[in-house]
Amino acid sequence: MGLELYLDLLSQPCRSIYIFARTNNIPFEFKHVELFKDSVLGKKPAAASGAERPRTGPCLSCAEDPTSGCSTPGPSNSEGDGKISLLKKVPVLKDGDFTLAECTAILLYLSRKYNTPDHWYPSDIKKRAQVDEYLSWHHANIRANAPKTMWIKVLIPLFTGQPQPSEKLQEVMEGLSTSLKQFEERFLQDKAFIIGSEISLADLVAIVELMQPVGVGCDIFEDRPRLMEWRRRVEEAVGKELFFQAHEMILNIKELSNIQIDPQLKEHLAPVLMKMLK
């Protein structure tokens, strides 16, 4: 049993891993996890046995091997974080009996194990530090706001039946704008890519996140020519065809409205989402 990658391409971190593995010809088995279909509450209502362990998705590996150190939080009965965290079950990597979560960790592991070209995570310690710096900053900044556009424009209406909250969207877009300004000022500047003349993990992680608002109709590249140019370079560097294939789902997000969302999941998440709208 070789390398397995548990991914749902609706998720940005999953896309960065997918693109990275494919563009570097890393052999892996694609384990498709459909976040909105694979209910972690179990396929049947918990009539017979209270907490039925999930039978789908990567947490199967946790159930089988509790020492695997899988960090993705399991299904939880507590309010708020527990329920939302079920959506953080991807990406997960399984390499024999080694299980790993967290996008950055997975990308770094793959780059090391498969000796990918140096530019992805340069051996020069200053350039490497610049990649680390970006990957760290990205979490609390770009990743704090970009994903929310999808929640507000698509998922919340889908789950709760309520129209999208426009003031929230404006708040999010403003936050995203600030982050983008810092991105251009501090990280990209006048360079072709974040660390200079070649693409690295930093660019890949950034671009997949910025495609989320694009997918839901908030085209952040529209009035940002420098960013647009950078995007074009990144697409070319990984391969345009691969890039679009990875983004097919998110770019056709309207189709999501036709997805059969597991009714238990919907029931579970709707009140939590409603609370968040306030």
Add this chain to the structure above:
Amino acid sequence: MGLELYLDLLSQPCRAVYIFARCNSIPFEFKRVELMKGEHRTEEFRKVNVLMKVPALRDGSFTLAESVAILMYLTRKFKTPDHWYPSDLQKQARVDEYLSWQQAHIRGKGSKLFVTKMLIPILTGQPLPPEKVEGATEELNVVLSQFEEKFLQDKPFIVGNDISLADLVALVELMQPVAAGYNLFEERPKLAEWRRRVEEAVGKQLFQEAHEEILNAKNVSADKIAPELREHFKQQLLKKLHSSYRKLHL
């Protein structure tokens, strides 16, 4: 001009960098940036880090922000002992995994409790409603359980038998809610034992020295903070606290 580390020991990531550099005898110039005086928002500091955050590093003309990046840079430049960031592929991955997960979890919830229980009351002169503090405490407890179950488990340290960057980063974050008066180690003996081991591994005296300021933070009163800053901090923190989408990480 050698290595400069721009730090305020009130900040958890700054303490991690400080302790790491000191316990590895890395020569550096300690450049104090007092957040409460707004020194991170000066033009001079902006030259070091345009994002106006600490910790920051300057090594000749090379500047670097983000504590994890700084820690990793230091391990490489000064070739610190392997256990800090092991060369073994899987162990290294475990450190990366923790450092990534902790941002939204241990760091996120630990800070939230500190801000809710201590910082905002200092800035505004009044406590927040008790449900807010209870809520923040509950959220921290959820991630503490996850930390114990998934990361620490029954091992002496997160990645096995030796301390690594993961343990250091974890412990400095947990000291923040402790400084706010929430003694989370009291009811969690496994964590308390782990804490003792981490303190011993870096050196008890160094650990205590690094935490002196934050542990005396209760004595900070609003008038120690520059007035124009007080308002700025207040707005920032209240905004962060009320942001209902903080939990969404899809």
